[in-house]
């Protein structure tokens with residue numbers, strides 16, 4: 150069973166139809182064990198992805214403030230080999246970034262072949278925060294859905310496996326997390342007045358997320374809605390989705406590696422014979 154909800158193709162999704170508190174009837178301990186096993190598989194798949202140098206993986210994390218983007222990175226990407234997995238965070242654009250088209254800074258961060266790149270926020274901010282706060286006129290942000298689809302198509306055609314996650318939390322859970330950040334001295338660095346202000350735009354964000362997901366869900370770059378009120382379930386759902394997306398390539402990658410291995414061996418043998426080496 151898939152714990153995250155996959156969306157591809159045209160569909161009129163409503164966020165309220167998805168239960169943010171969903172846990173598939175699992176207990177926390179059980180879910181954590183499953184997650185640990187999935188991550189072990191992921192580590193192996195990452196190694197193959199890197200060795201075989203045929204594809205790259207782009208993971209896009211989006212979600213409202215406190216939805217758990219950082220936590221997902223810590224728990225799911227943390228155990229991966231940092232040699233070939235890295236994170237790019239997209240903040241308020243700099244003057245230089247603003248002086249370019251909105252995809253300029255994003256394109257520069259896409260993964261190298263054989264690598265996994267995690268986007269903490271992404272080009273979707275340009276149809277989310279920008280739309281909700283009217284940072285650009287409607288004509289500008291409304292043309293971006295098409296640009297995004299074309300951009301993601303280009304990446305997919307260039308052998309990038311794209312997975313987009315919307316970490317879906319409820320308004321009550323967000324309130325709890327904001328209050329918790331306020332009372333915990335170690336967590337309050339994460340909080341800003343802006344986060345409480347953003348909460349007033351809850352419905353605007355709902356609409357913006359729904360449009361982004363409805364207009365930019367494709368077979369080559371699907372969106373996944375992740376029930377994220379329970380952090381352990383969120384981690385499980387993201388880990389499972391990543392494993393399931395990479396597993397179908399495993400056989401092909403192994404075959405390719407064996408083929409490359411055979412060729413290398415032949416080269417080495419040829420070298421030895423040519424030089425009369427006996428090692």
Ligand code: AMP
Nearest residue numbers: 239240241242270271274275278279284
């Ligand atoms: P954080 O993820 O908490 O570090 O915050 C990053 C902030 O940058 C968030 O408030 C985002 O909405 C904002 N941000 C990211 N991308 C853009 C963008 N393209 N335009 C405006 N604000 C953005």
Ligand code: MG
Nearest residue numbers: 214215339344
């Ligand atoms: Mg924040």
